[in-house]
Amino acid sequence: MSVAKSSALTLLMIGSIFLFILSIWHAYELYIFGAYSYYLTFYLISSVLEFIASLLLMIGFILYQGEQSKRAQISYGAVSPTGLQVQRVPVRFCPKCGRQVPTDAQFCPFCGWQAEGQKRK
Structure with missing residues (x-):
């Protein structure tokens, strides 16, 4: 409580x-x-x-x-219509501006910084 x-x-x-x-x-x-x-x-x-x-x-x-x-x-967990857990896709973030960057990009499309951000699941 x-x-x-x-x-x-x-x-x-x-x-x-x-x-x-x-x-x-x-x-x-x-x-x-x-x-x-x-x-x-x-x-x-x-x-x-x-x-x-x-x-x-x-x-x-x-x-x-x-x-x-x-x-x-x-109702907390994300569940697909078949009842299985939804697979999460790895996402990268720019280390400078923090925005989401496409996984195949080498530079951030927003600030131009080299996109070596962390991959988050």
């Missing part, structure tokens, strides 16, 4: 815990001031539901990212 994904999950977890604590604290304040009524029950139930919803959101996020990484790994 990348750093951005793990930091997003960390922020989501911190936010959900913060909302949970804030809701419980507000319910506690209502209880202290003698407002034991519908509002206290509402805050207690809503805080638990918020926490459960944030946990489900994090689980869904983790599963979605795992599925995306599997798809990326599968």
Whole structure:
């Protein structure tokens, strides 16, 4: 998992815990001031539901990212229509300008430098 994904999950977890604590604290304040009524029950139930919803959101996020990484790994390789790996042709590059040079050229057609560039596969 990348750093951005793990930091997003960390922020989501911190936010959900913060909302949970804030809701419980507000319910506690209502209880202290003698407002034991519908509002206290509402805050207690809503805080638990918020926490459960944030946990489900994090689980869904983790599963979605795992599925995306599997798809990326599968579609990474270049494959021909028959299912075989595509053969890569050696390519030469000019040592001065870095542009691609034809394999049979002795000089770079762009800058005129002698084309003894490296062959890359």
